[in-house]
Amino acid sequence: MPADYHMHTPLCRHATGEPIEYAKHAVAIGLDEIGFSDHSPMRQDNFDNWRMNQVQLDEYVEKVRKAQKDFPQLTIRLALEVDYLPGHEDWIRELAARHPWDYFIGSVHYVSGSWAIDDPQKLSEWKHRDSFEVWTIYFERLTMAAESKLFEIIGHADLPKKFGHRPTRDPASAGSSGAAGCTPLYERFLAAAKKSGCAIELNTAGLRKDCREIYPSREILQLAFQKGVPITFGSDAHAPAEVGMNFAEAVRLARDVGYQECCQFAKRKCRLIKL
């Protein structure tokens, strides 16, 4: 099984279990490598209620180091899931300089200064928005994240589907299927990822959400393979039992669209390994 590169810690205030418990579960299910990628702090503390504050960053690193020490048989990478918002680039560079990270996952959750599209507490916001417009803004930001060269991996590439909001559009302007209107958005994002040497993750958390589907969709993954965009795998575990969850299905999907390799990262350098 490939490395699980996306897991959280209680420091983000919505995950349970210490890194040593995630590591224990990883060993129990036969993984050789995992990576912690908790939600990064923002320059402004308490930006929202689902991430650590700046002062906790060292504590986070300590927790991961302890797991590394306690589980020498398991390779444990030190990483962050970093929110990409336009204008935050300098802050992300500062974060990068603070510790010897193995990789950064760049994720777009915010499509404005205050609305994170995956936040269950802000679910009603979707009622006031046109889905296609949200998908458009989201993918524009994702493309900027890929172009920024700040990240090794782009997280959950089609997150707006989480609660089942699909980008419907007037069929007359979007072809027979509303979703077809999004293909140019996917193409632009994946071209940027390819150009920057950025990987995308197969994130199995989507299977546990209303959308009941791995992030990204088969359509996006097929386009990614055609363009030569490399991949990683992540459970987005917020509890120890979620480590490596549904990886067999994710590997099947990746192989199905043609992938034979995936990426491993150490000190922000990629190594391709057989899938």
Ligand SMILES: [Zn+2]
């Ligand atoms: Zn989270």
Ligand SMILES: [Zn+2]
């Ligand atoms: Zn995320």
